[in-house]
Structure formats: C-alpha cells, structure tokens
Amino acid sequence: MAVTLTSYLFDKKKEIGHLDDDLIILINEIASATKEISAKVRKAALLNVLGSAGKTNVQGEEVQKLDELANEIILDTLKKCGKVSQIASEEMEDKVVLSNSGYAVAYDPLDGSSNIDVNVSIGTIFSIHKDNVLKPGREQLAAGYVIYGSGTIMVLTLGRGVVGFTLDPESGNYLLSHPEIRLKEKGKIYSINEANRDKWVQEGLRKYVDFLKGEKYTLRYVGSMVADVHRTLLKGGVFIYPADKKNTSGKLRFLYEASPMAFLIEQAGGLSTTGEKSILDVVPEKLHQRVPVIIGSKWEVEKCLEFLAE
Numbered sequence: 413m414a415v416t417l418t419s420y421l422f423d424k425k426k427e428i429g430h431l432d433d434d435l436i437i438l439i440n441e442i443a444s445a446t447k448e449i450s451a452k453v454r455k456a457a458l459l460n461v462l463g464s465a466g467k468t469n470v471q472g473e474e475v476q477k478l479d480e481l482a483n484e485i486i487l488d489t490l491k492k493c494g495k496v497s498q499i500a501s502e503e504m505e506d507k508v509v510l511s512n513s514g515y516a517v518a519y520d521p522l523d524g525s526s527n528i529d530v531n532v533s534i535g536t537i538f539s540i541h542k543d544n545v546l547k548p549g550r551e552q553l554a555a556g557y558v559i560y561g562s563g564t565i566m567v568l569t570l571g572r573g574v575v576g577f578t579l580d581p582e583s584g585n586y587l588l589s590h591p592e593i594r595l596k597e598k599g600k601i602y603s604i605n606e607a608n609r610d611k612w613v614q615e616g617l618r619k620y621v622d623f624l625k626g627e628k629y630t631l632r633y634v635g636s637m638v639a640d641v642h643r644t645l646l647k648g649g650v651f652i653y654p655a656d657k658k659n660t661s662g663k664l665r666f667l668y669e670a671s672p673m674a675f676l677i678e679q680a681g682g683l684s685t686t687g688e689k690s691i692l693d694v695v696p697e698k699l700h701q702r703v704p705v706i707i708g709s710k711w712e713v714e715k716c717l718e719f720l721a722e
C-alpha cells in the first residue's frame with residue numbers, strides 16, 4: 413500500500429519528539445499549496461502566467477508572474493492555517509508577524525525564475541523554525557523543497573534523515589517514493605556557474621574546479637538551485653554558489669535557500685559550508701542575508717575546503 417505524506421507524518425510522531433499535530437498540519441498545508449502551484453506551473457503557458465510581472469523585488473531582481481502567484485498561494489495558505497507565528501518570503505521585503513508563538517516559515521515561492529519560461533525544472537523551498545524565522549539553520553524543525561520537474565516531488569527532512577514523495581496526479585496525493593535519500597560519499601559531478609570564473613574571489617576555487625576536471629568530473633548546472641540540489645542529493649557531487657566580485661557574499665539567500673538546502677544535505681549524510689563554517693552554524697542577522705554555498709558529498713566538500721585553505 414502506498415504511503416501518503418500524511419500517513420508518513422503520523423507514523424513518525426512517536427519517533428520524532430518535535431513532530432506535533434500542529435507541525436503535521438502545517439507541513440500538509442504547505443504540501444497542498446505546492447500542489448496548487450504545480451498545477452499552475454504545468455499549465456503556465458495556457459494560463460498566461462509566463463513572463464515578467466513588470467517589477468523588481470527587494471533583491472533588485474525582476475519578478476516573474478509565477479513568482480508572484482506562487483508567493484500569494486503560499487502566503488494565503490500560511491495565514492489561514494492558524495499554526496504560524498512569522499512568515500518570511502523571498503518576494504516580500506518584511507516578514508509578516510501573526511503571533512508571538514507558533515511555527516515560523518521562510519520560503520522561496522519559486523526558485524529558478526530564469527527557467528520558468530523555458531519549461532526547465534523550478535521549485536519551492538521552505539524552512540520551518542519555532543516562533544522566529546531569524547535562527548541558525550541547525551535549529552530548523554523541518555525543511556524541504558518541491559521540484560516541479562518531469563514529475564512533482566517533495567523532498568523533506570524532519571531532522572531525522574531525508575525522504576521524498578512524488579505527487580500522484582491520479583489521486584492528488586504525495587506518495588512516498590524515496591524512503592531514504594542518502595548522499596554518496598563521493599560523486600562524479602560538480603555544479604557551479606563557471607561563466608563567473610573570472611569573478612570568483614578565491615583563487616583556490618579556480619584550482620579546485622581545475623582539479624575536479626582533472627579527476628574527470630562532469631559539469632552539470634541547471635541554474636535552478638532546487639534542480640541542482642536534487643541531482644546532488646540523488647547522484648552525489650558538489651553544488652557551489654561562491655562569493656564573487658559582484659555578489660560579495662554569494663547570491664543565494666540564507667533563510668530560504670542556503671539554510672534549508674544545507675539542512676537537507678547534512679541530514680542525507682553530506683556536508684555544507686560557507687568556506688568558513690557549516691552553513692547550519694551561521695547566525696542570521698537579516699531576512700534577506702546572502703551566504704556563499706558549498707554543499708554536497710563529504711569528499712568533494714572537504715576537498716574544496718582544502719583548496720580554499722591553501
């Protein structure tokens with residue numbers, strides 16, 4: 413019998429102390445919102461929701477119509493569910509404060525904006541803390557992403573390993589399809605936007621990438637973090653978005669990109685680092701703070717740190 417997301421969560425209640433009914437309801441609500449987003453993504457060209465919304469967000473980046481739509485779907489869901497204290501989104505300048513206690517959710521409603529119009533995988537990323545969103549990643553109670561790819565898949569951690577659920581279009585349920593996602597100790601793929609090579613601030617990074625090429629690694633870079641991290645989780649290897657001359661702390665945002673993805677990667681047996689410390693040990697000061705990201709298989713991340721230290 414197929415295991416639904418809901419039955420999986422209720423099954424895990426005894427084993428995972430912090431998994432209470434409210435958290436289960438919240439994760440289910442987020443899952444429902446992503447089903448709605450998935451339906452819009454699949455019909456985007458028919459619904460006239462491709463292309464730019466004609467404005468820029470707090471990051472100074474062009475907002476796509478689907479960014480806005482996905483943001484509204486999740487925001488509405490979180491506001492209505494009655495379990496949420498704070499909400500932070502990539503697409504909103506300030507956090508929404510609903511109460512002093514409850515679950516605090518940070519999310520990237522649609523990750524991989526540049527890939528929306530060309531039918532390449534995009535996704536939604538979420539991170540759940542107690543009460544307040546501005547906390548180190550290590551204190552996350554749950555985190556995950558939904559990838560809208562050739563199938564719609566939710567990858568989730570509750571701080572006890574990583575699992576994946578595939579959205580079954582017939583029943584409309586997320587069904588357990590990846591009961592245990594474990595990262596390989598060492599892979600064969602590196603993932604970095606190498607077009608920025610001359611702008612990277614660390615010479616050690618250029619030497620590391622050259623070393624991987626010498627070891628016959630393959631380059632795969634989708635440009636949607638969800639897709640690049642999904643492949644890294646399933647096939648191993650390393651994903652990097654480093655500091656460069658333009659983005660001095662890297663491009664990826666801590667709360668709703670780096671922190672949840674680092675939690676998933678470390679829970680799957682991999683490593684995460686900013687180059688100085690685990691991403692999970694960064695103490696965030698601002699909502700839209702950015703950090704350099706090096707995540708993936710243990711061997712590649714440790715080797716990267718060796719090159720950066722030279």
Ligand SMILES: O=P(O)(O)OC[C@H]1O[C@](O)(COP(=O)(O)O)[C@@H](O)[C@@H]1O
Nearest residue numbers: 520522523524525526605635636637
């Ligand atoms: O085009 P670049 O500079 O390589 O950046 C790619 C990165 O930017 C992002 O698209 C940023 O996410 P958003 O689309 O949510 O802004 C990541 O998904 C991806 O890893």
Ligand SMILES: [Mg+2]
Nearest residue numbers: 520523524669
């Ligand atoms: Mg993103």
Ligand SMILES: [Mg+2]
Nearest residue numbers: 502520522523
């Ligand atoms: Mg986004």
